[in-house]
Amino acid sequence: MNYNQTKPSGQVLANKPSSSFSTFSSAASATSAATSRSGGSRLLFGEIDTSSDRSSELYASVCSFVLCESSTFLKFWLEDKCRETFLSCVPKRDLASLRLACHDFSVRAAPALFNDLSITFHSSTFTRPARLAALDRLGFYVKTLRFNFPHSAEMFLPPLVDPESGAELSFTYTPQIEAPTPRRPKYGDIGTTEILTRQWPTLFHAATNVPAFIRALSAFVNLSHLKISCPGYDCTQGYRRNTVDFALISLRIAVERNSLNALDSLTLSPIHPSGLLYLSPLLGHGATPRSASRWSRIQHLTIHANTIPSAAAVEGDPDYYKLLQTYVRNFQNNLTTFKFRWVGEKGPIPTQRVLMSANLPGEHSATEAAPNRSTPRRRRRELPALHFPRLQHVDLENMKATAADISTFVEAHKRTIEELNLESIELTDGDWDDALAPLTKRARARPSMDIADFPIMLSPTTLPAPMERIEVAPREANCRKSLRTSKWLSTKKKGRPPSAAQKVREGLLGCETQLRKVLRGSVFPWRSAQS
Template sequence: MAPVPALVRFWRTDLTRDNLLRSLDRADLRSLRLVCREFGMRSASILFAEMDITFRSTTFTRPARMAALERIGCHVRAVIVRIPHSSETFLPPLLDPVTGEEQTLIYSPQVSASQQSAPKYGSWEMTDLLVKQYQPLFHAATNIPSFVRAFTCMSSLRHLKIACEGQSPAHRYRRSVVDYALISLRVAVEQAPLASLDTLSLLPIHPGGILYLRPIMGFGSSPVSGKRWRQIRKLVIHMESFPYEQGQPMDHLKLLHSYLQSFPSLKSFGFRWKGIKGPCPLSLATEPCLVASSNQPPSRACPTRRTCPPNPLKFRSLRYMALENAVLDASQVSSFILEHRRTLREFEFEEVVLRSGTWDDALAPLTLISGSDEWKEKQEEVMEVPIVLSPIGMEQKQVHTAIREEQRRKDRLRRLREGASSFARARSKTRELFWGSPEHMRKFLQSSVFSWL
């Protein structure tokens, strides 16, 4: 065992101590916190740096849990809030107990302390109706002060993750407990002192959830609601795909476009469609389905209504962009590169299919920006090499074609080797002409002033 002074010097060195604590698993860190107060204080910052919360009816209301969060909340750097769709989050229609008629809830969140004396759901009759017919999970989701209190404890939070998975396609147009919880979560983030928050991940999010996370003209929003979201520098969204062919509702695409406008300071953006391929969220202004819907004549029900295509998105600080499982045009890719050419440093396309054009047309702005085609040489070269296992079952013409292709490949490799060896011989000959041969240099040194060497 190491002497006590050596252990004290090791423990008081921040670099070595933190590296040791990070290498321990969570079970060892929990045991280390019980040794003494010093060990507990140092290990708490590592043990509680990430927190995983699954929303339940007593998640933010149980006194013992909230007291513990007040003690360790200052160490939390990343938190993931899971609000899964389930049978508990489904909200049945509200029925009047006397007449049996369906009642409509017009929800207005209570975001300020001055509203606590008023009925929570607009009127005392509606409040009594909701208390009797809806489960406690719904009332916990609309308890905005409990959300605010929880996020106020996490003053050092840098990364917020929200996971809302499991929504049934049949419930896409129905509001559930998950949507009310997203409203309370958004208001809490806007009101809590989260000055270090710079990363937001929605892994995954249903298309309707964007409506309740949108700070601009959202539920319970205020003129200063967008200030918190302007801090976000890194945004990652995994969204469940939604049909967007001509004749289908396009509201989810318009909401997504409006939601992305809330993050003008983005430096890193990643987006993935879960399921079928969808359009590029940064090129919705030129998406054919939205452009076609805006050119349609007004309906007879509302002849004065005019739909305009969305304004193009441009992030003036964007340096990295990743798009997965999408379909778009080559012109949309080239336009995106040109608009962000002054800041964009890296972009990735994975499982992306071009609807029109080729990748050479899509990446043509790189030649214009760099002034040459050197970027093409840096791409990975892919070559199809035929492997003939057996000529049985193949036509004679196919066998000869495969053999010729293999012979051309061998000739190409041989020419490359000969070119490399010729270059090496030429370089050696040039060095001899410049410096002379070894024998010539020996005679020169012996007959010169350096002969004493």
């Protein structure tokens, strides 16, 4: 059975063939994801509004409309939470097969299938139009993106040779954000561009194609986690030109040029020393003042860094260590999760202080002869330790450190830290009691003082209110009535303010008997008022 579904305007949208099990219809009919992407709430043809309360009879009528025999399955499939939970448990291979059943299954299974995407860089990764079109269709669903740049023999670049003289040429790379033109060659000038095109492989030119990287990453609008992997690093070939480094430069610029507002997690596993240099938004090629602000939004950072073969080389030459600290310092303001592990031999804690030497003007280098007395001495200054004001979760693995280094780090972050994992840590000095002392020592107990309020009663409860006038009859000849009012009036007439003793004496006149009963046995002496 074939039918045409039209809009109110009369425009034909699709022609749906009959089948034994056919769900709603074409692209937008079954994709809540596509509907949310466009931002519209209008139901397309074949769409069922599950937001309102529907009875089983209405679902049954819909089932007959879409030629589905099971109303229970249709109700389950239309419930977003049930469907997403089911699809999250299906393996990736089965999801790919499920998408071949019908178009509705294809579109609804796409978010679960393409949530995690892995890309291994090749010469044609971002140049084929078919792959770019696929990224435009599916990049919206990608939340985690893995970029793999493996070190291999084809990644190393041979030296540049002048074709006429045979001399080795030097080349300084400057990234080009825009596409090259005849007036503006890709590598600066026409001669250098021709030499690089002839002598260096296609993989290098694909790695330096910055516009292609920017174009590809623009499809991942919902990207939240970026993973960069550079396996196969050979420390003996660390000084050779490598295509991986040029690809990292292009990737960093592409992240900075696109509005990846959801990006808050970064994983470098593993990463080689030069990779940290080219990924640095302050030291890398093509870095701008805007670069640091883009990377400072990262809240979760994971680094698995390759170590230099000899631990003594790391301690003696702190350049690599300074580079690592400079890179991590870009994320310290908003970082809440920090995971670090040395790949290979054990290395130092990446957050501790490091001494760096700075040559004064006119100072000889280390390769020259020993300086005489007139040569300025080498000045050593200490870089401050890294501090993360919002750090909550910390994982440190495969390191050498002293108990004082760990104690200093824990002491600086104990107010915010919630979870601390230390794996394969070798203490070179001290013990673990000293290292974790900031977490185990208790705060000094302040002396507590028990304070209570005890009311002092100056009169029995049977006495009248203070504002009530009291009349006392004379019992003896020498006794007389209360003179509080008369003396107060006389004082006012004279213009002399009464003294404190006079006020007390006048207020107690006429109440001697009652006060004797209250204060009898008290420490206060009682003296009767004399007239």
